[in-house]
Amino acid sequence: MAQFMVVLDVSVVNVALPSIQRALGFTAAGLQWVVGGYALVFAGFLLLGxxxxxxxxxxxxxxxxxTLFAASSLVGGLAATPGLLVGMRAVQGLGAAVLAPATLxxxxxxxxxxxVRTRALAIWTAVSSAGGAAGNVIGGILTDFLSWRWILLINVPxxxxxxLAAVRVLPADRFRARSGKLDLPGAVLATLGVSALVHGVTQAQDHGWGRPTTxxxxAVGVLALAGFVVTEARYAAAPLVPPRLVRMRPVWAxxxxMxxxxxxxxxxxxFLSLYMQDVLRYGALATGxxxxxxxLVGIVGARLAPAVMRRTGPRALIALAALLSAAGFxxxxxxxxDSTYGEGLLGPAIVMSAGMGLLITPVITTVTSGIAEQDAGAASGLMNATxxxxxxxxxxxxxTLAGTVSADAVGSYRAVFTAMAAVCAALAALAAALPPPPLKISK
Known part of the structure; x- marks a missing residue:
């Protein structure tokens, strides 16, 4: 439930943005921060979380x-001014950055x-896929039949x-000596670096790569992340991301x-949402x-991943899933x-979503294998941030590619999906760098 909410809130507001703008009087420039405020803080604080x-x-x-996520959802859902809504979306992002690594x-x-762990990770992956894809559907239903406010208020119950379930089900934390002091300089540099980098990339998306703000x-992002690397390697007594972790082949590969x-x-x-609404003229709810x-196909792929991985091993499954995604793109x-739904969307959706569903579980299994318990949170935060x-x-x-290759919208979308296919093909080749699974003697 927690992971579903975290991923859902990345996309659930997209369909409701026009209603939010009319209700609270957002400017066109300010409206983007309803989405960007959440995404920026979420990405920036994942390593610390x-x-x-x-x-x-x-x-x-x-x-x-x-608790932080639900409370900020309540205040944001009741917000009467643009500033309060954007502020609460940022607080939501902070809660999500703490919550998402903790779930993993x-x-x-x-x-x-x-x-058993592989099956648990497959369920986690399936829930993440469902949350990301369901955002448009749930956002459309809540906005059309209730109010845009319910896209946030629904998080409260x-x-x-x-x-209540966590208090009853999750085991209590074992006592630990608090020798693991939090690496505050590293936390500041990591948060500043990732936030500035994401902000710069967002500015490039809106204004181009040559603008001073971009x-x-x-520049701030690169310098802060470079300082973070030096701090973690030389000065931090309890590094946020221990260098020994990054040097492990499963982790870096x-x-x-990821x-x-x-x-x-x-x-x-x-891009699919824009294609459906701008080219095929679907409404918000129809797009969802x-x-x-x-x-659905992503969930099925995630649930099948453990069974397939037992036969192929994680490295081979990653390569197979990446090639499947490349074919879909x-x-x-x-x-x-003038593409019909079946040929233009449904067919590619089945192929690419099967690849997506099969891919994530073996990647997580590979990255988390052999990680000491005291580094599990750092590994999870690093993978989410990546x-x-x-x-x-x-x-x-x-x-940027879409805006430069063609003045025709359909031509731009074709170029974008071709580029995605090429990246997935490269990802399949990169799978060879992953370590093979250790040999195990069955009892």
């Missing part, structure tokens, strides 16, 4: 993040490596049930795969319903202005 679970306890931090950390520390954001996957799978929803096959690149950064950078790069 992941480490909090290691230092202060998984259940405790999970409950902190869940709880799974990886509760279940030992093997089939769901969050309350999740809190260059300033990118798996996070590179970076490329995020650069394709996160922007996909953006048209995404249902993507959701290549098919999607053949769209036209995916979000990949999505932000990929979206800006693809928007």
């Amino acid at each position: 992941g480490r909090l679970a290691d230092v202060y306890g998984r259940r405790r931090v999970f409950l902190w993040g869940l 950390t709880i799974l990886t520390t509760t279940f030992t490596e093997g089939p 769901v969050g309350a049930v999740a809190v 260059l300033a954001g990118l 798996g996070n590179t795969v 970076l490329l996957a995020g650069a394709c799978f996160i922007p996909m929803w953006y 319903v048209a995404f249902l096959p993507h959701t 290549a098919w999607q690149s053949r769209i036209g202005a 995916r979000q950064i990949g999505g932000a950078v990929g979206l800006a790069a693809l928007v």
Whole structure:
């Protein structure tokens, strides 16, 4: 429930933006921060959020993040001014940055490596896929039949049930000596670096790569992240991301795969939504319903991943899933202005979403294998941050590509999906850098 809410809130407001603008009097420039405020804070604080679970306890931090997320949803849903709504969306992003790594950390520390953990991670992946894709549907239904406010208020009862379930189900945190002090300089540099980088990329998406605001954001992001690397390697007594973690082959290779996957799978929803509404002239609710096959096939793929992985191993499954996604994006690149739903959307959706569903579970399994319990939160935060950064950078790069290759909208979308197919093909080749699974002697 917690992970579903976190991913849902990345996309649920998109359909409601026109209603929000009319109700609260947002300017066109200010309206983007209803989405951007959440995404920016979420991406910026993921590394810190992941480490909090290691230092202060998984259940405790999970409950902190869940409570903060639900409370800010309540205030945001009742907001009467643009400033208050944007502020609460930013607080939601902070709660999500604490909550998302904690959900994954709880799974990886509760279940030992093997089939049971793989099944748990597959369910987590399926829920994430469902949350991301269901945002447009739920946003359209709530906005059309109730009010835009319910896209936020719905989190309050769901969050309350999740809190009660967490208190009853999750084991209490074991006592730990608080020698694991939080690396505050590293936290500041990581948060500043990721936030500035995402902000710079967002500015590039809106204004171009040569604008001073874009260059300033990118420069601050790169310098802060460079300072973060130096701090973690030389000065931090309790690093936010321990250097030993990044040097592990499964971690650096798996996070590179996740970076490329995020650069394709996160922007996909953006471009498909625009294609449906601007070219095919679908309404908001019809667009959300048209995404249902993507959701359902992605869930099926995620649930099948453990069974397939037992036969192929994670490395082979990652390559297979990436090639399947590449084929789906290549098919999607053949769209036209008069494409029918079946040939232009449904067919490609089945292929690419099957690849997406099959891909994430073996990547997470690879990255988290062999991670010490005290580093589980850092590994989870790093992987979530990598995916979000990949999505932000990929979206800006693809928007730039769409605006330069063709003045025709359909031609731009074709180029974008062709580029996504090429990235997925490269991702399949990169899977060779992942370590093979260890040999196990069955009892």
